[in-house]
Amino acid sequence: MQEMTTDVIVVGAGPAGLMLAGELGRAGVRPLVLERRAEPGTAQKASGLGGRILDVLRYRGLLDRMTAVSGDASPKPIFPFGGVYLDFTGLDEIPLHAVAIPQARVEELLAEDAVDRGAEIRRGHEVVSMTQDDAVVIVAVNGPDGPYRLRARYLVGCDGGRSRIRELTGIGFPGNTYPEVNRLAVVAVHESVSVLDDGGIEVPGAGRIAPGFTHTGSGVFALGPVSPEDRVMFFQTTENDDAEYDNDEPLTVAELGDSVRRVLGAEVPFGAPTRLSRYQFQDRQAENYRVGRVFLAGDAAHLLPATGAAMNLGMTDSVNLAWKLAADLHGWAPADLLDTYHLERHFAGGRALLQTRAQAALRQGQDPAAEALRAVFRELLADESALRRMGALVAGTDLRYPMPGSHSLAGAFAPDLSLHTDQGTTTVAELMHAARPVFLDLADRADLREIVGESPRVEIHSAKTVDRPADAVLIRPDGHIAWAAAIDEPSESAAADLRAALTRWFGVE
Ligand SMILES: Cc1cc2nc3c(=O)[nH]c(=O)nc-3n(C[C@H](O)[C@H](O)[C@H](O)COP(=O)(O)OP(=O)(O)OC[C@H]3O[C@@H](n4cnc5c(N)ncnc54)[C@H](O)[C@@H]3O)c2cc1C
Known part of the structure; x- marks a missing residue:
């Protein structure tokens, strides 16, 4: 087993790891990214970037690269928030913008940027164990040519929700796994199925299925048109299930069909899919984002119980950490600079958990108490300042790191003057x-x-x-x-x- 030495090892080439690699490159550090998958991931996960990360990418000149493949960032006048809607249409300025770009494309562009800035990405290299002392981190890696060891001054676990690095450091990851499993598909229906003008479908043997949400004793079914002329529809089921799934394991059309049968009691014949995703919500945060020379970022550090925020949050972790690590490696970091990573990003993760946990509470339950919670929440949102505040919370633009100094800008993201x-x-x-x-x-x-x-x-x-x-x-x-x-x-x-x-x-x- 040969041993090599490098400055920073980044474990995982997802959005958090690749963003970190590019940022380290900008700061004059050439990291080594180890990714266990031999090829870039193709699982359909996030379908866009939104909120503060768009400003961060713009401040790096990276947003143009994203919008070149996806179209410009656009305002989101309506945002689904746990069973209610945040309707920003009456505000002078829409507080939330998003870019519709598939996660796989984001990863591709971030990987290009990281390599341009001197990062090395090794795919098919899995980190299997790790030890550290005061001076160095040592990892054992299984690569395509067999096992080998590496030494680094720092290591960052960007290795996802089931992080091996987090496990090896013994950092606690308290929280919950929610019982609902969501299966989402954009798929053509078989020609025996009629697509109706109102966005519903007529299925032989099962009859008419209405568009929108249908609550049944077994779960929730959602249907909507995507490209009705091509018979392409959006399907989603939500049902409780004791099993814990790996979000990276793809959903199949057969599994979707089984779920639709359980929830709706109907057999829907499907054709070719354009999107298939299964996801389960967890609500967890690492107790510490740092132990010695090892850091956590992205899903390894936090899992949120609602969609739309996780990838953005993880990429912003990386932007916070990179310059601090580089400062240390260049020899000018003040004594506690690296500790501010945990302080600031655990705080930011807490804000994201706050709004996504609130979404989880709002979307659960059909009883009168749950309906009353949603109704009260809707009433409060009629107040413009409450609505603006919710917009900033969801977008992450209200984040202000605790910072000495009384000026209201201290700790805030610099406005683009x-x-x-x-x-x-x-x-x-x-x-x-x-x-x-x-x-x-x-x-x-x-x-x-x-x-x-x-x-x-x-x-x-x-x-x-x-x-x-x-x-x-x-x-x-x-x-x-x-x-x-x-x-x-x-x-x-x-x-x-x-x-x-x-x-x-x-x-x-
Ligand atoms: C269906 C679905 C829809 C989603 N929709 C949204 C959305 O709309 N908006 C949003 O913001 N987020 C969404 N997410 C969440 C988003 O995909 C994640 O937050 C994001 O992928 C996290 O990025 P990451 O880099 O932290 O981790 P990951 O993307 O999980 O990357 C971790 C990487 O580490 C690698 N790895 C793991 N262990 C090792 C090891 N031991 N050695 C080497 N490599 C290793 C893995 O192979 C993987 O490539 C969705 C997720 C799913 C599943």
Whole structure:
């Protein structure tokens, strides 16, 4: 067994692992990604990206690559939220946007980006065991040419909900597995089935099946038209089942047919499928996102009991972690910088669990108490500020990391201001493409620029913007604001806080 040494091993080439690999590359670290599957995954999982991750991708210049294959990001005026709908149509600004792109395409584009930035991706290499001490992590890998060992300074488990890395570190993953199993298909119906004008179908021997949701004693059945002229329909069943399924194991048409028979009591003859997915909800969060030199990100760290947020959350974990790991490897990380990964991302995962658990509570039960909960919730949503707040929670745009400093921007994601500089116009998003710390002076504050000027690590930009939200901001590579000076804030107090932030985040003495 030969042993090689590398800086960072990323276990798993899903969205979290590939995003991490690209981000490490941007920060000057060349990671090694180990993926047990020999070929990229084809299972149909997430069908889009939404919320804050779109801004993050734009701040890296990656969003254009995604929209080039999927079409532009579009507002989501109606969002299904656990059996009720968040209807944003009456708001001046829709708080949630999404890009309809299949997860497999997201992974393909992220893999390309990671390789362009120097990452090595080894497919067909499964990590089977791992040990660590104060200086190094050692893994045993089964590769196509047999077993081998690797040493690394850090390892990140991006190996999904059943994470082997999490198990090997002994990190607890408390929570629940929900009893409902969802089977979802976009599939043509056999020519013996009539597709009706109202979106329903007429099945020989079973009669008319209505579109929309049908609740039966055995579960919930949903039907809708996708491309009725081609006989292509959307089917979904939800039924309780004691078995625990692997989300990576594909659903078959036969299994879908069995489920429709159990839930609806009807035999529907299917033709060719274009989408088949089975998914079960879990509600879990790793007790710690870090043990020594080993970190967890993505589904390995959290599983959410509603759709639409998990992939986005995992990719954002990676953006938070990469620059911190790189800072450590480059030798300038302040002592507790790596610990802030757990603090910040466990907090962010908690916010995502909050809204998805609320969805789980809202969608369960058909009794009067459950109906009353949904009715009260709908009433509250008639209030615009409550609706806006829910939109921001679902999109993850309300996330503000706990941060010293009283400015309301401290800890928040930097707004994408239009900037006028001596060289022309630009935006905050463009300044963040290089993923470096940025000091943005919006009020010609030579007193503050001079302090930062002593640090080689921070890019300084001076610009003017309409209605500046602060005199100056210090932006971390992940786009979050580490410090902000209030408008006309006196030099003494602003300078002291700025020095403290430069030391805390970028190791500037
Ligand atoms: C049907 C379905 C629909 C979904 N819809 C949505 C949605 O609409 N929106 C959304 O945001 N999310 C959705 N999700 C969730 C989303 O797919 C996951 O959150 C996402 O895949 C998590 O990414 P990840 O990189 O953390 O883990 P994964 O994508 O699970 O990747 C983990 C990788 O690690 C590899 N691996 C595991 N163990 C090892 C090992 N020991 N050695 C080497 N490699 C290993 C695996 O092969 C895998 O490639 C859906 C999921 C399913 C199943």
